[in-house]
Amino acid sequence: MSDAPIVQMTGITKDFTGVRALDGVDFTLRRGEIHAVMGENGAGKSTLIKVLTGVHDPDAGRILLDGEPVRFHSPGQAQAGGISTVYQEVNLTDNLSVAENLLAGREPRLGPFINFRAMRRKAKALLDEIGIDLNVAAPLSSYSIAMQQLVAIARAIDIDAKVLILDEPTSSLDRDEVAVLMRVMRSLAERGTAMVFISHFLDQVYEICDRMTVLRNGTLIGEWAVSELPESELIGHMLGREVQTLGALEHRAARHRPDDDVLVSARGLGRKGSVSPFDLDIRPGEVVGLAGLLGSGRTETARLIAGADRADSGALEFRGERLRGHNPRTASARGIGFCPENRKTEGLVGDLTVAENMILAMQAARGWARTVPPARRDALVAEFIEKLDIRPADPDLPVKNLSGGNQQKVLLARWMLIEPRLLILDEPTRGIDVGAKADIQRLVNELSEDGMAVLFISAELEEVTRLSDRIAVLRDRELIDILHQESDMTTDRIVETIVEKGGDK
Amino acid sequence: MNAYLKRLIWPLAVLVTLIVVNIAQTGFDFIVPSVHDGRLGGAFVNILRNSVPLLLIALGMTLVIATKGIDLSVGAVYAIGAAIACQWIIDRDQSAFGTILTAVILALLVAAVIGAWNGAMVAYFGVQPIVATLILMIAGRGIAQLITGGQIPSVSDSTPFVELGRGAIATIPVPIVIGVLVFAVLALLTRTTALGMLLEAVGGNPAASRLAGIRSKGITILAYLVCGFCAGLAGLIGAANLGSADANNGGLWIELDAILAVVIGGTALIGGRFFLLGTVIGVAIIETLNVTIINVGLSSQWQFTAKAIVVFVVAVLQSPEFRAWLLKPFRRPDGGEPAPEPADDKEALAK
Structure with missing residues (x-):
């Protein structure tokens, strides 16, 4: 050099x-x-x-x-x-x-x-x-x-x-x-x-x-x-x-007792060429992590539960009711929010403003004729810009002008606005900075304490173990195990599971 | 609102320039309306009156383009609307108000159904908009010919139907009243309800809109339906003005002028943000231009070339890159002139 x-x-x-x-x-x-x-x-x-x-x-x-x-x-x-x-x-x-x-x-x-x-x-x-x-x-x-x-x-x-x-x-x-x-x-x-x-x-x-x-x-x-x-x-x-080091969010499974009734229950849910049939329950107030390598079927699993892709086998129940014709619109109506992996192509509408992007899911649920009253909309937008510390704090800026972390927060705000029962976050912290990452992790924690169920995907195993109550481990498009013991919530344990179970076949 | 005004400033400048050129050539009579036989006249009022069919179609087209689509069939729908109304009227009692009303409703209904059909092709069957509407662009004139039996049906000059094109309400020509009404209704419909935002979301990012739970199929069909309806209404006004319906030449190439007006008005063909007021200005530019060519003493052969030149000027003025380049010699060495905004549409296009 x-x-x-x-x-x-x-x-x-x-x-x-x-x-x-x-x-x-x-x-x-x-x-x-x-x-x-x-x-x-x-x-x-x-x-x-x-x-x-x-x-x-x-x-x-x-x-x-x-x-x-x-x-x-x-x-x-x-x-x-x-x-x-x-x-x-x-x-x-x-x-x-x-x-x-x-x-x-x-x-x-x-x-x-x-x-x-x-x-x-x-x-x-x-x-x-x-x-x-x-x-x-x-x-x-x-x-x-x-x-x-x-x-x-x-x-x-x-x-x-x-x-x-x-x-x-x-x-x-x-x-x-x-x-x-x-x-x-x-x-x-x-x-x-x-x-x-x-x-x-x-x-x-x-x-x-x-x-x-x-x-x-x-x-x-x-x-x-x-x-x-x-x-x-x-x-x-x-x-x-x-x-406030990320580590300060100590693992929470111990102090957190998820309710026993099941919010979302997948039985043999699967889609050919995307993910093999799997069983998974998600309870209110629970954070379920999905862990696995790139291409292991994490995103595909989330998309089936979110209604973004159609399942070709199995059933999905929401509060005991079997869902038919599950799609993003009906999912949103039931209170299932989905932040997709690729926020630019599937999440945000770049030309629209921060405020418009935030209000989109709520407005979509109401239909075009029943506008969210401007005063209510402005109040909600201002509230969430402050709550999530979105910068610059200008609701009228086109969302494409924001940095990645702030865009992710806008997307989160879109779903938090409708107060969902289940929030599905696919790689919400990818490509964003440490500060925004910590904010989002803290938020997931808070939301689940308020009783919201969260399905959380991240390529960073450490993040998954820190946040999750239970971790579904995937490998080769198959859900191979669900870790739920507190002692299992470690990166090593996940890696072990992936290696061991993969060896069975 | 500020962003909207910024968007409109260049087309508006071109329009004002055209008007000034006309005033310089023909005096203030060009712009000042006069009153003849209890109705407004004068050169500029006539331009406005004649521009209404194009305006209606361009407004509908704006909504369709906002959804990332395009409607090539509007000229054909214009002909069908005109044909249905005229054919219905000449076969019946021409002076009866009921006949006229039925004819108008029937024509508009068929036009709206055609629009919805186009929308359904796009939304449900995933046919590319340019292909879906090309079918009716070609077939539509055939349908219009079948309706008129290959003739050009002419209504009598005494039928109230012609008032749609020639009449006046409180001295204001009926077409202008209709044009203003349709503009007002569409502007209110899209900007006081959430329809405008949802249209822009669907056109700006269809995948994200679907995941946000927007009924994008319904919204898309609605845009095409409105566009078809507007085209049918334009056909009625055109037919009423002429007193006849020409299946072959009525509204010929009007779809291209409409697309041009939308683009001049600042709505991008890639969908997303749309500007109804910009479209109005775009239409006014196109129609004023035709008159300007005559007024400055050029022969009518110049029409197309002159139009091309003006469109070129508007397009170039709207490009931030061009404006930055133009202003460069006047720039202070150390960055007095701010560079183009970081994420302008051009950049979005390039991505």
């Missing part, structure tokens, strides 16, 4: 119609280092990256690339300058083949035609280099999001990047895939590529990064070598307040 900075940003300031997103931020990236940019959502991480990659023009400040002042006006210019980005959402064309995606715009030619054979060979070599094995002729859509992410990285690497920006690349990857990614990152660092790594997984940051820059509310807090900054201090810097 040499000390010569490849990127030096000084005094970067950026305003968005009155909101200062970045205020005089400095950022230095050295050759061959992996540098984490840390901060809560809305701290300015994304804006800083977007200024560097030419998506936004800074209002003030200088950017030096290799000692030369530069200013990129589009991501294309930045890429030509040697700065490549891999985003959280895969930016590829999934109806094209893997090879076409890898080499789009740089296809090997044969006269005026594309040399498909050479293209496949080159693509294969590229993927081999980072140690993944795919059929490069297959359409990209036939692979999991995780694999698509790796393809996006392979593509970015091949564009001969001096600087590679990885914006939440691991949020949809499982453990093995993260390991592959990290191996690739290390080998790139050895070759001298500088990397900016953005992730909410602190353990990954500590494992892979050399240095970190911490931002809060658009200002620079400082830059540290990873070894100099223990995790607790880092969280303190990010939150800027005395951290």
Whole structure:
């Protein structure tokens, strides 16, 4: 690792119609280092990256690339300058083949035609280099999001990047895939590529990064070598307040006695190709966690109970009544709220305002003719903006302008507004910052104490064990066990269950 | 409300420019209404009066586009509405008020049913809107010909039916009254109830709307039904004005002008946010333009080219990227001019 900075940003300031997103931020990236940019959502991480990659023009400040002042006006210019980005959402064309995606715009030619054979060979070599094995002729859509992410990285690497920006690349990857990614990152660092790594997984940051820059509310807090900054201090810097550590929410099964009557009961509920028939009871005031690896059927289970997908076997009972024609509308009418995994594509309507998104479920239940009275609506919206600490606290802002954590809170508020009996949360804390995560966990706790049933899904086992009264463990699209002993509420126990039960077959 | 005004400012500027050009060419008579035979006249009032059929269709189209759809069949529905009314009237006592009323109700009913059919194709069978409505765009004129038996039915000039197009209420031409009424009803219907918001939710993100429990099928059908109804009403006014129904040429290409008006008015074709007032301005621009071409002394062959140029100007003015580029030379070196908003529609499109 040499000390010569490849990127030096000084005094970067950026305003968005009155909101200062970045205020005089400095950022230095050295050759061959992996540098984490840390901060809560809305701290300015994304804006800083977007200024560097030419998506936004800074209002003030200088950017030096290799000692030369530069200013990129589009991501294309930045890429030509040697700065490549891999985003959280895969930016590829999934109806094209893997090879076409890898080499789009740089296809090997044969006269005026594309040399498909050479293209496949080159693509294969590229993927081999980072140690993944795919059929490069297959359409990209036939692979999991995780694999698509790796393809996006392979593509970015091949564009001969001096600087590679990885914006939440691991949020949809499982453990093995993260390991592959990290191996690739290390080998790139050895070759001298500088990397900016953005992730909410602190353990990954500590494992892979050399240095970190911490931002809060658009200002620079400082830059540290990873070894100099223990995790607790880092969280303190990010939150800027005395951290109510996540651990403070001690496990609650002991002091919490769920009522005995069953709210929702699934018997042999299943859907072909999505999840095998399973039995599951959920009681009022109970938090049921769903744990399992990516693709184990967690989301599919939740969607069946939420009515988002139609079951093709078994039965679902709600307060003893067998549900027929269960769909999101009837579910909502009975008080089942569902926050889907992908809040952008299935949760929020980006163009509508914060207030409109919040009121949507309540209004849908009333039908279009019976408008929620404006005064009541404004009061409810104001109440929940305050209660959930949604920032900026402007009900008339289009929801797409909010950061991930705040969007998630808007979605939660939508369902809390109708005071549901069962709230289904699919990865509510994915890709959001520590502060918002703690807020949401606290909320789940409070809601269940008030008698609401919660079905909680998270890829972070620790989070599931901390919050849940019972944990349904899934593997290979099958519900394999339901852990209910207090002593079973540990990450190790879940992993054991997944490994053991999987071995039976 | 502020966001709405911002959205409307550029189309409004273009409209005002067109009016100013006309006043410069023909004097203030262009804009000041005069009274003849107890009804308002004058160049601008005539423009408004003639623009009503397009206005009605464009308003309906706005709702359909808000749901991420499009209705190509409105021109054909216009012809069907006109054909049904005229054919019904010439076969019966032309001066009887009952006949006229039945004819009007029948025509509107059929138009609404056609609209609902389009909506059902889209909502229940998942047919792409452009395909679903293309069917009736082609077949509709055939149906209109079958109704008229291939003739052009002409009603007598003495029938009260023609008052729909030619008459006046308290000096105000009937078509203008109808246009204002329909606009007011639609604006109230969508903005004082939750219909507007639900339409925007369904068009903005269908998957999220479904999971939020919105009856999106019903909402979609309603939008197409209103659009069909408006097209039928437009056909009635057109037929009343002419005194006849031409199955082949009545409302020909009006669907394209309507889509244009909606887009000029600031409603994006990708669905979501819609602006009824913007559509009104869009219609006024298109209709004023036709007159302007004559008034500035260009031959009528210029009509299409001039329209294209004005549409180009409006489209470009609405683009924040273009405005930023245009203002760049005037920008102070250190960011005096704020850059385009972070999440503008263009960006949403790009995603």
